[in-house]
Amino acid sequence: MTRGIVAEALGTALLLAAVVGSGIMAERLAGGNVAVALLVNAIATGGALVALILTFGPISGAHFNPLVTLAFAARREVAAPRAAAYIVAQCLGAILGVWLAHAMFGLPLLEASAHARGTMGELIGEFVATFGLLGLILVATRHSQAAIPYGVAAYIVAAYWFTSSTSFANPAVTIARSLTDTFAGIAPAHVPGFIAAELAGGAAALFLFGWLLRERT
Numbered sequence: 001m002t003r004g005i006v007a008e009a010l011g012t013a014l015l016l017a018a019v020v021g022s023g024i025m026a027e028r029l030a031g032g033n034v035a036v037a038l039l040v041n042a043i044a045t046g047g048a049l050v051a052l053i054l055t056f057g058p059i060s061g062a063h064f065n066p067l068v069t070l071a072f073a074a075r076r077e078v079a080a081p082r083a084a085a086y087i088v089a090q091c092l093g094a095i096l097g098v099w100l101a102h103a104m105f106g107l108p109l110l111e112a113s114a115h116a117r118g119t120m121g122e123l124i125g126e127f128v129a130t131f132g133l134l135g136l137i138l139v140a141t142r143h144s145q146a147a148i149p150y151g152v153a154a155y156i157v158a159a160y161w162f163t164s165s166t167s168f169a170n171p172a173v174t175i176a177r178s179l180t181d182t183f184a185g186i187a188p189a190h191v192p193g194f195i196a197a198e199l200a201g202g203a204a205a206l207f208l209f210g211w212l213l214r215e216r217t
Contacts, residue, residue, distance in 0.1 A: 001082055007060035008086045009093035011052050015064050016097025016176050018048035023183035024105045037183055042160035046153040053149035065170040066090055067202040071134055074206060094176035113178050113185030123197045125164035130201030133169045138209045171195045
């Protein structure tokens with residue numbers, strides 16, 4: 001269990017370092033072209049997801065996301081004490097990852113984002129992003145586990161572009177990204193709305209895909 005907790009913290013930290021760090025690098029090099037910056041950010045995030053899931057999957061399952069952990073706990077595939085420890089590790093790891101990205105790029109470790117993401121459209125986008133991600137993971141876990149790293153990465157890269165929220169789909173990521181006033185940030189005032197949309201999307205996916213995957217009796 002200790003190894004799993006450390007793996008979840010470290011993996012989530014490296015994921016956030018990739019998300020925020022690539023956003024900083026992209027914004028600096030894109031010359032004001034937001035589309036190019038978003039494309040670079042999405043590709044870097046997808047690449048990091050493949051690498052990190054392959055690295056930490058055999059140790060902890062590579063959840064890196066409280067909603068994934070909660071989904072497995074609801075399905076009784078992860079015990080409640082382990083799930084609680086994983087969620088704490090993910091949230092702390094995500095914050096450490098933001099600080100790591102700031103340290104690499106010479107930014108203050110402590111800052112709050114001013115990036116507004118509070119429209120109804122963005123909340124709907126976050127619901128959709130989370131619903132799709134959880135659905136993918138629930139199906140792939142049962143039928144094609146070897147494809148999970150590539151499926152998750154492909155979905156997140158696509159969802160960066162087809163959702164208005166640019167697909168956070170992860171409460172730990174949302175909390176941590178409120179602590180960076182960079183391309184990847186979200187204003188702290190808009191964090192509760194995003195997390196509510198993520199929880200709703202995750203619950204909907206758990207219900208619908210649980211029904212779709214239920215074995216006939």
